[in-house]
Amino acid sequence: MATTATPMGAEPVDTLSASGSFTGKVRHIKIASGYGTAIFYGDFVKLVAAGTVEKAAVTTSVVAGTVGIFVGCAYTDPNTNQKTFAQYFPASTAASDIVAYVVDDPKLLFRMQADEAIAQTGLGNNVSAVSTAGSTSIGRSRNALDGGSIATTNTLPLRIVDFVDGPTSAVGDAFTDCIVTYLPLSHAYETKLGV
Template sequence: MSSTSAPFGFLASYHNSGQMRPKAYTVASTYAANIFSGDPVKLTDAGVVQLGSSDGTRAGTTDGITLLGIFAGCQYTDVLGKPTVSPFWPSGTTATDIIAWVLDDPETLFEVQYNNPSAGTTVQTAVGEECDWTVASPGGSTRTGLSNTNLTAIQATSGQFQITGFSGNINDSLTDAYVVATVRINEHAYKAAVNSI
């Protein structure tokens, strides 16, 4: 937790089994949006992965969008026949043999930065509340492949993520301006959503 905004996307942090394994999906060749490691993604009717926004781009909205999981990198064969492993999907890539790795288990917990709406006041009251995620451009680094998204403000009805707690770093405080929250995916493709507490 910190007084500095430094979002790092959604980072898998806990599962009851002790195992956090990504599952293989695919991205459509030439899909025109960067998907960074740590970005929420959805599954389309065509059975392919896209950003978890209304139109699958960073211009879309997140309200009411059911998520598949969190993107964890990809591999593909490029137009020159070169096998490529990447921590992010580069926008517009033409490729074959595309595998998109997604952490899709609805029981996985993730750490993500949450902007404290009342810095100086504890965010403990946000436990059990629900938020969506930010889709701002560019959304991450094409050098590291890592997302720089975070949580939005608490939603009035239901949100894509439910806050289950906060990071327990001894040097951090629940009154910091930018806290690290632990969340689970609430609006999940493989599990029914729950109501906000």
């Protein structure tokens, strides 16, 4: 039973695409040198006008430019001059070769824990997320679904498509684990406007 709050951000698990199965492939997108916000495994990222990605807070409404989920990065560490592969991007890292690994499939399904119980009636409804600082010790996001935001509102960024049902999780648990996707037209690749 998911009776303990252990939010881990968005964890890619599958795809809605009828053309094939989930492969977990990533796209490499630059992060600007010196970008001042840490990005953790499981955080949402957005494209910005500079052609780079930044952390996106999918809190109350659709975030323009949301392009996917951050699952790691690589850069030359400015202190050691060594190539570094990491599960999170440390804020303000100064390097010219920072690249984020982003799962950018607009039909992606991902697992997220809610910050409260979500009943079966939440299935098919829209929801936002609670954006919280990640853990530098394990490099993971601590973002969670905002259980209090569930509605039919078409400006919310995410949609609940299933629940995680198994030995450690069930519908209606104190911190319900859900399978979520992007609300149609909330992903950068599905909108008519550019960044």
